Amino acid sequence: MPAIELKGVVKRFGEITAVDGLDLDVPRGICLGLLGPNGAGKSTTMRLLTGQAIADEGSLRVLGHELPAEAKEARAEMGVVPQLDNLDVDVSVQDNLAVFARLYRVKDVRAAVDRGLELARLSDRRTDSVEQLSGGMRRRLLLARGLMHEPDLMLLDEPTVGLDPQIRTQLWSLVDLLRSQGVTILMSTHYIEEAQRLADEVAVMTHGKIIARGRPDELIAKHAGRETAEVYAPPARLAEVRAVAEAQGLTVRPAGPAIAIVGSERASDGAIPPEAIRRAASLEDVFVLLTGEEAE
Amino acid sequence: MRRLEPAAIAGVMSREVANFRSYWKSTTFSSVLEPVIYLLAFGLGLGSTIVDKVEGLDYVEFVGTGMVATAVIFSSALPAMFGAFVKERFQRTYDAILAAPVDVEELVTAEMLWIGLRSGIYGSFPLIVSMLFGLDPAPGMLLVPLFAFITALGFAGFGIATAASVAKIDQFSYVTTLVITPLFLVAGTFFPIDQLPEGFQVAAQFNPLHQLVVLVRHACFGFEATDLLRVGGLIVFTVVLWREAVRRMSKRLID
Ligand SMILES: Nc1ncnc2c1ncn2[C@@H]1O[C@H](COP(=O)(O)OP(=O)(O)O)[C@@H](O)[C@H]1O
């Protein structure tokens, strides 16, 4: 039985259809990266999984529990790290953890708190109030808080959004640690590097649907090919290069100031100018091709 | 899972206790000092010069017992209203709690219970202060925290239901001016309501604060048989607002 099974899930907010016929299976023991641009419906999907949003259509099972009827049972067995920090700012670090240990019905609250402090590397800050912590520390605490009951399934909604790159790496090590312990993880992100780095499988989501799914290397091979050529040049020259490449049936996408010719290994004479930089195709190529959004 | 699990309710209340440690000094300070100031101003000021006896009581005893209701509404309806709004909207605390195995009914019930307990204690302070001003102790007074608790539960429900209904925090001004101030003034705390026009007197019977004022005075000076009806009325008030708070918060918190 998969950890998460969604079939034909639809969630509307008035005129907006945030989740639009979503099918998603997450097998146990993997880290699935839900990769999509802002507004794709990632957070709404997470809230559907905790029963904090109720689907208009479709069926949802989490750890064998039917939602929304058994949402509370499902929540008892999973941990959640929300996109927006909702720690108790006036309360000490250890009390933030202790309250959630109690909410998760943990028997030995003190042991759970100590374990959480160690994981978040905040043992020496235990009596400080959350207000005194840095952004990275708060994120680590938020993650530790969702792990008080040692759940089998973790939902991480954009776990590193808004963090400095260096602090992001710290958080990635924490997620890696969970993966190595066999925790099933559903992680949403709009950072390609994050999905590439952490996810066993990636599901690309846009406009409330999954449009591609697979291991990063599979997705790259299928949608982008082997190699991408990036060309940096003045706009007029770029337009010229683009026209030649597109005439050969190659896909060209904007890449900041440059253009990227995807699948350049298939190009024949003259399509790839000598000044082009050839590199291995990446998940970013897939993301931009499939979603039409520039990557971050 | 069962409804209204004690473990879930206790967990949510433990969060309130943890927070209380950071602000108990200021709220306790004002809860003690406020009745002292009122009793000095009204009791000694009005009581010694303008008003002699009211309903057979010294004015300071009349106001002191009545002020239990004032303390109750200001330590329940207002903190519930502002607290629930801040926790729902600005701090997203309720979102955090609902991601754990806690449902909206348990969350609202725990928040009401916490405010009810706190207010049951704060609500009794005016009685203790009044004793310093000459009110004689009576065994019935031991029931005052219970009456205050039941009433405060209802007003906590009112505050939470209101917080779940307004779009912006400044809309609370309407609620304070149109609901809370009239309830507090026409409760029989500072003047007996039988001096008011008949319409107001009838309306006051439906004011839970008035019923609380009467119950507290009777607890100090002798119960009457109708007091059971008054307690029953307060319980009905509390249950209705509890259900309303749960209903409105569910609508607000679950998309
Ligand atoms: N509570 C809500 N009310 C109205 N619209 C919402 C609500 N939550 C999300 N939406 C809308 O649903 C869409 C998907 O949002 P979201 O799930 O937050 O996307 P993501 O997390 O992928 O950025 C967006 O258009 C967003 O504005």
Ligand SMILES: [Mg+2]
């Ligand atoms: Mg989001």
